[in-house]
Amino acid sequence: xxKKANRMSLVEQVISQIENLIESGHWTVGSKLPPEMELMExxxxxxxxxxxxxxxxxxxxLLETKQGSGTIVxxxxxxxxxxxxxxxxxxxxxxxxxxxxxxxxxAQLAAKRRGEEDIDILKxxxxxxxxxxxxGELEEFISAxxxxxxxxxxxxxxxxxxDLYEHMTDPLYFSIQDVMVMDSEFxxxxxxxxxxxxxxxxxxVEDATKYVNEYINEFxxxxxx
Amino acid sequence: xxKKANRMSLVEQVISQIENLIESGHWTVGSKLPPEMELMExxxxxxxxxxxxxxxxxxxxLLETKQGSGTIVxxxxxxxxxxxxxxxxxxxxxxxxxxxxxxxxxAQLAAKRRGEEDIDILKxxxxxxxxxxxxGELEEFISAxxxxxxxxxxxxxxxxxxDLYEHMTDPLYFSIQDVMVMDSEFxxxxxxxxxxxxxxxxxxVEDATKYVNEYINEFxxxxxx
DNA sequence: ATAAACCAATCATCCTACAACTTTTAAGGG
DNA sequence: CCCTTAAAAGTTGTAGGATGATTGGTTTAT
Numbered sequence: 001x002x003k004k005a006n007r008m009s010l011v012e013q014v015i016s017q018i019e020n021l022i023e024s025g026h027w028t029v030g031s032k033l034p035p036e037m038e039l040m041e042x043x044x045x046x047x048x049x050x051x052x053x054x055x056x057x058x059x060x061x062l063l064e065t066k067q068g069s070g071t072i073v074x075x076x077x078x079x080x081x082x083x084x085x086x087x088x089x090x091x092x093x094x095x096x097x098x099x100x101x102x103x104x105x106x107a108q109l110a111a112k113r114r115g116e117e118d119i120d121i122l123k124x125x126x127x128x129x130x131x132x133x134x135x136g137e138l139e140e141f142i143s144a145x146x147x148x149x150x151x152x153x154x155x156x157x158x159x160x161x162x163d164l165y166e167h168m169t170d171p172l173y174f175s176i177q178d179v180m181v182m183d184s185e186f187x188x189x190x191x192x193x194x195x196x197x198x199x200x201x202x203x204x205v206e207d208a209t210k211y212v213n214e215y216i217n218e219f220x221x222x223x224x225x
Numbered sequence: 226x227x228k229k230a231n232r233m234s235l236v237e238q239v240i241s242q243i244e245n246l247i248e249s250g251h252w253t254v255g256s257k258l259p260p261e262m263e264l265m266e267x268x269x270x271x272x273x274x275x276x277x278x279x280x281x282x283x284x285x286x287l288l289e290t291k292q293g294s295g296t297i298v299x300x301x302x303x304x305x306x307x308x309x310x311x312x313x314x315x316x317x318x319x320x321x322x323x324x325x326x327x328x329x330x331x332a333q334l335a336a337k338r339r340g341e342e343d344i345d346i347l348k349x350x351x352x353x354x355x356x357x358x359x360x361g362e363l364e365e366f367i368s369a370x371x372x373x374x375x376x377x378x379x380x381x382x383x384x385x386x387x388d389l390y391e392h393m394t395d396p397l398y399f400s401i402q403d404v405m406v407m408d409s410e411f412x413x414x415x416x417x418x419x420x421x422x423x424x425x426x427x428x429x430v431e432d433a434t435k436y437v438n439e440y441i442n443e444f445x446x447x448x449x450x
Numbered sequence: 451a452t453a454a455a456c457c458a459a460t461c462a463t464c465c466t467a468c469a470a471c472t473t474t475t476a477a478g479g480g
Numbered sequence: 481c482c483c484t485t486a487a488a489a490g491t492t493g494t495a496g497g498a499t500g501a502t503t504g505g506t507t508t509a510t
Contacts, residue, residue, distance in 0.1 A: 011280055035491060046464045048273055055236055055277040056284035067492045068471030082307045090385040098386050101330030160319045271495040292461045293503030
């Protein structure tokens with residue numbers, strides 16, 4: 001089953017394997033892990049070793065155990081879990097400020113490094129935004145809007161930036177929604193996004209900076225109301 | 226010694242207490258923990274419970290155990306440890322980009338919200354930079370320079386931003402040093418910092434933005450060489 | 451004096467047993 | 481037959497002991 005990687009302890013090996021099973025999607029978020037007995041046999045370790053591994057992951061935020069019930073997958077990424085905890089302790093405005101800082105940088109980087117397929121995705125997002133706005137579907141609009149911003153960050157081609165942004169955006173979903181709902185100026189959003197996309201498309205960093213700053217300032221204005 | 230917080234499992238309680246002892250400085254980074262036997266008695270738990278707690282902290286990156294030798298404190302913050310691991314996997318440029326994104330935002334926020342004591346600290350840092358530059362003490366200069374940037378971020382008055390920045394800066398210390406050494410244009414650094422401080426002092430957001438962007442662009446230019 | 455052998459301290463792993471909690475099953479009364 | 485309730489089974493939590501593996505220092509022999 002497992003080879004003797006002498007540099008890693010048994011516990012570390014088990015932790016690693018469990019992490020892989022979670023990250024690979026074999027155990028999805030929310031699903032229940034097999035009981036300890038089965039896992040002991042599966043990994044060929046004692047109960048202590050297995051439990052130490054599981055507890056390490058519980059503390060890391062990836063798993064959650066309930067006595068008498070079982071162990072479930074709580075999160076699929078250690079960074080996400082750490083961010084969750086940290087965000088829970090800080091206030092909403094602070095988190096949004098950081099998120100916008102990342103977005104500002106992302107727009108500038110995207111203008112330099114975006115690929116052709118990024119453009120396609122962003123265009124699709126804007127189309128979805130327009131459709132939703134025309135139909136007056138607020139929920140749908142916000143969903144497409146967030147997708148646009150995530151895609152924008154992805155186009156920046158920086159994995160760490162993307163990870164941080166997404167792990168910061170997801171826990172804030174409803175808060176963002178609230179800010180967006182405050183005044184539903186669909187048209188404004190639509191325009192900004194189009195202009196920003198155009199700048200990124202032409203790799204015009206200055207314009208991209210200008211438009212993303214406009215958007216961020218508008219967002220912050222709403223936030224302070 | 227042991228408080229009965231029945232909400233938490235014994236393991237979690239032990240983890241919490243160890244974390245507190247580390248964060249409070251009772252056990253400093255690099256120091257050795259007492260052997261398991263003593264800790265068992267101190268926390269009044271069994272060996273399994275204690276070991277599960279210690280291993281959780283090992284996996285979190287706060288502790289490090291060596292068979293036959295003992296357990297030492299490796300880091301004092303979970304976020305820092307997570308960052309360390311994540312940064313180790315992504316490349317240097319990506320991390321620096323994110324760090325600069327945070328710094329850009331910090332400068333703008335600092336221009337709005339800095340207190341009087343922030344100004345004093347920043348002035349002191351610049352003074353130290355100048356002294357070190359005049360004496361040609363590179364090491365000292367870089368140290369003071371980093372302190373200036375950290376203080377700048379602190380003046381932004383955003384705890385999450387500060388935590389992320391610091392935990393991103395510390396693991397990059399030597400990399401930053403390398404970039405700074407590349408060409409030691411002390412004068413340039415000195416000027417930018419003075420101008421930036423002046424803008425922050427006068428709560429002039431536009432100027433602060435301008436100067437921090439200059440600094441960041443210069444830094445990035447060096448990075449790409 | 452140096453290197454090999456030894457020894458004590460310490461962590462790593464495994465084992466068994468029982469306690470506490472949850473879910474499922476079954477029994478009993480209406 | 482249905483509902484309530486009690487028993488049973490399943491699962492994680494805690495305890496304590498036994499043995500192996502590794503490290504660091506000490507002693508001993510050359």
